Amino acid sequence: MPVYLDHAATTPLAPEALAALTRELARTGNPSSLHGSGRRARRAVEDGREALAAAAGAHPSEIIFTSGGTEADNLAVKGLYWARRAEDPRRTRVLCSTVEHHAVLDTVEWLERHEGADVRWLPVDAEGVLDLAALAAELAEDPASIALVTVMWANNEVGSIQPVAEIVRLAHAAGVPVHSDAVQAFGSVPVDFRGSGLDAMSISGHKIGGPVGVGALVLGRAVKLTPVQHGGGQERDVRSGTLDTASIAAFAAAAEAAAGNLAAESARIAGLRDRLIEGVRAAVPDAVLRGAPGVGRLPGNAHFTFPGCEGDSLLFLLDLVGVESSTGSACTAGVPRPSHVLLAMGLDEETARGAQRFTLGHLSSEADVDALLAALPDAYARARLAGMAGHVSSIQTAGTQAGAPG
Known part of the structure; x- marks a missing residue:
């Protein structure tokens, strides 16, 4: 499962x-x-x-x-x-x-x-x-x-x-x-x-x-x-x-x-969320939590930006090991776009493209958080490599095009 x-x-x-x-x-x-x-x-x-x-x-x-x-x-x-x-x-x-x-x-x-x-x-x-x-x-x-x-x-x-x-x-x-x-x-x-x-x-x-x-x-x-x-x-x-x-x-x-069961269940899910947030920060110190803190955010929401990688890459790498998350951003005709929410909050496009949203609900458990925290460091490292390779490739392509005869 x-x-x-x-x-x-x-x-x-x-x-x-x-x-x-x-x-x-x-x-x-x-x-x-x-x-x-x-x-x-x-x-x-x-x-x-x-x-x-x-x-x-x-x-x-x-x-x-x-x-x-x-x-x-x-x-x-x-x-x-x-x-x-x-x-x-x-x-x-x-x-x-x-x-x-x-x-x-x-x-x-x-x-x-x-x-x-x-x-x-x-x-x-x-x-x-x-x-x-x-x-x-x-x-x-x-x-x-x-x-x-x-x-x-x-x-x-x-x-x-x-x-x-x-x-x-x-x-x-x-x-x-x-x-x-x-x-x-x-x-x-x-x-x-x-x-x-x-x-x-x-x-x-x-x-x-x-x-x-x-x-x-x-x-x-x-x-x-x-x-x-x-x-x-x-x-x-x-x-x-x-x-x-x-x-x-x-x-x-x-x-x-x-x-x-709203009060008890919200408290339970918020506890899982807080543990997830602290675990992500420990596993990937560069990750930045986005949104309001504590009671100012939904109990099941933990939204991060991960520098140096594409959110879609991280999503697919996590998915390969059985952890399903979301970038939280729109994707039209297969072309990923940075979230309009993150841009409205003042983030630049490159930072916004590294978004990953983890959301918990009534079936979420401690084991779910453990699985994410176990899978995240390697997935993030691989996503960063993919992001860097793509960046180098785009630079090389641009250089080749600039040097091509007109």
């Missing part, structure tokens, strides 16, 4: 979620149907809605089921933008942090290209935490022109937790709604939608031990939002489409299990 240290990407199914999923998959019924099977499916959906609302600190009517975090982000950002602009055409400014997940980042950029949005990118500090002074300055400039603020609850790459309550306080004082992508935070740290004051919040099933393909937008009951898709009018007429009863039941079961 491989050592799985990529829980931020997806988590293994929790036993409770698997039981709920298989139970519902064996049954038939469209939750919008009026006959007995339909009513039974509807009960399963509504029981799931109530369980999920309790775990997220929301009212059941505020849970809008989606196909996952990406759809929830699109629905929130586009829907809020369109609804706010429809009320007042001046509202075209979107305030968005520079370290958002691409589900938000690309949605905001799409609004800029196609819907006339005036995007203002909010900077972060060297730990990836939002600059509140910059947010306050943007809000003060012309609050009547702002459609929304969107800032994630916790970063998916470096694990830094954002000051959500303060962000909401500043934005609401200016009369501006706030959306937060809480996909990484939900199930890892206390997330209270009602207590946060947020207007909209995105969560996802497969990050907390639920199945892939289900998520939710938690949407305040008084918040107006323009639908992205249309059809049968399900989910408050905000998100049409036949509900996936089995996945919803499994998502709710995973959320209920995570919320019921």
